[in-house]
Amino acid sequence: MKNKTLSNRIANELMEFIREGDFSVGEKLPNEYELSSLLGVSRNTIREALRSLASRNIIDIRQGAGTFISQKKGVADDPLGFSFIEDRRKLTQDLMQIRCIIEPQIAALAAQNATLHDIEILGNLCDELEALIRKRQDFTQKDMDFHTQLATCSQNIVMSNLIPVICEGITVFSSIVAESEFEQTIKSHREIFHAVHERRAADAQQAMLFHLLYNRNRFIQEKNQ
Amino acid sequence: MKNKTLSNRIANELMEFIREGDFSVGEKLPNEYELSSLLGVSRNTIREALRSLASRNIIDIRQGAGTFISQKKGVADDPLGFSFIEDRRKLTQDLMQIRCIIEPQIAALAAQNATLHDIEILGNLCDELEALIRKRQDFTQKDMDFHTQLATCSQNIVMSNLIPVICEGITVFSSIVAESEFEQTIKSHREIFHAVHERRAADAQQAMLFHLLYNRNRFIQEKNQ
Known part of the structure; x- marks a missing residue:
């Protein structure tokens, strides 16, 4: 855990935000701009953190439409390798x-x-x-x-x-x-x-x-x- | 599967490359430059694809040292959500x-x-x-x-x-x-x-x-x- 990068840390904070915000499947998240001011980090960092949550099937990023809670409920693709x-x-x-x-x-x-x-x-x-x-x-x-x-x-x-x-x-x-x-x-x-x-x-x-x-x-x- | 982006496709090709190359745990992968010419895409795309494999615990990216096959054998963090x-x-x-x-x-x-x-x-x-x-x-x-x-x-x-x-x-x-x-x-x-x-x-x-x-x-x- 020593080399945890900033975007990893922010990804965890976003997870916390999603859990506490009681979002339901398919619900839309605040946009990058709002999240960036909410967590006090750059939009680039937010974007990278969102991408990491997307790759874990926690959220779906739909180009042009926004970011939504994924139906896959955080169960990874091929989770057991x-x-x-x-x-x-x-x-x-x-x-x-x-x-x-x-x-x-x-x-x-x-x-x-x-x-x-x-x-x-x-x-x-x-x-x-x-x-x-x-x-x-x-x-x-x-x-x-x-x-x-x-x-x-x-x-x-x-x-x-x-x-x-x-x-x-x-x-x-x-x-x-x-x-x-x-x-x-x-x-x-x-x-x-x-x-x-x-x-x-x-x-x-x-x-x-x-x-x-x-x-x-x-x-x-x-x-x- | 329709909206599969280029970097997703490249991530899958890299997976295939790793599987066929019979890499063992801890083994080092070719560098970004080599992978980019191997797969015929930009280093940016390679980097993004590598990041996605890293978030799935297939590889470890160690700053300055290179990219290695992860000990976690592709079992995701919190794989079942x-x-x-x-x-x-x-x-x-x-x-x-x-x-x-x-x-x-x-x-x-x-x-x-x-x-x-x-x-x-x-x-x-x-x-x-x-x-x-x-x-x-x-x-x-x-x-x-x-x-x-x-x-x-x-x-x-x-x-x-x-x-x-x-x-x-x-x-x-x-x-x-x-x-x-x-x-x-x-x-x-x-x-x-x-x-x-x-x-x-x-x-x-x-x-x-x-x-x-x-x-x-x-x-x-x-x-x-």
Whole structure:
């Protein structure tokens, strides 16, 4: 921390300012000029500090429009440094292992803690996911949204930040999906949703574990081919 | 992705360059001048791109000395946006919940997968931790090192990036530690270490779960006082 530059220090002060100012996602920050007189530093320093907050996904700088609180809530791009890991297959395996550890517990917590509104959103995602699969369209993003919403349902704030990171890290490991696998994917998500909806925590946990192990086994089979 | 600026694009190209160049931690990168002619853009653009990689902890820029591959291996500062979460008590609780889910499994994997060298390092950390506790000195960092090393022992590369993030997020919740609690902390870590050392995965898992629940209960008791 010895070599902390001025702009780093100002970036921290801006963070403090944002936290205390209770800004909500998408809200606009004061402009560079105002911030510069507020913190008593040059506009250049403010600009550099803002850029550093932008690179941490705390704010969005939109050319000509101003500076806004980012939707990414400060979760960095590739926050855990996956792009630094060279062995992609090992990375995928390790991420799957982590999902098998965390997500069944999330499903149980979701069944126990979800609000009615949370469950409604989960149900809609389940429908949309099913529609995409039936049309044989790319459902990767919707799948991730389902798992992220389940994390939100758990009411553990860290989980809802962590799950997208872990899901995103798993590169799509197969473009060839058998017809039976499409059906199984639909069925698994439905089962998880129904268990959450009916507050059956133990069933939600096991349905999730089955879903993840099914995918892991597909991955292992492909590897051995 | 539409508004990707030039320096963002160059930052990605630099990432690619680093990955393909097989640079190791601490290794020096070519200087701005060389990078600028290598990628065919101005030194200003290179400088901005380098700054963005530095803010993502991929490289360290040392004034006057050059640019080096960072020891942080691209794991961002506050990667999951904890500083954005206002309710610190809820954050601590949620992080504890995650630790209770993940770390017992890590301990089991560690007992199963650790190399002899991994175990030796774990043993040393255990000794150092114990020495600090006996001298009643601050052992927060050493405690975190122990848990991180256990994650390394698991041979899951993502775990060893994730665990420090989760441990660090838990603010020290008590400065008053009873004498009996010091002893229990020493005992818990010893038990985990011995189980890993003797490849008793099930025991390692339970020792870790006990250790974490013990701390969680201390936290809950304080809350209710």
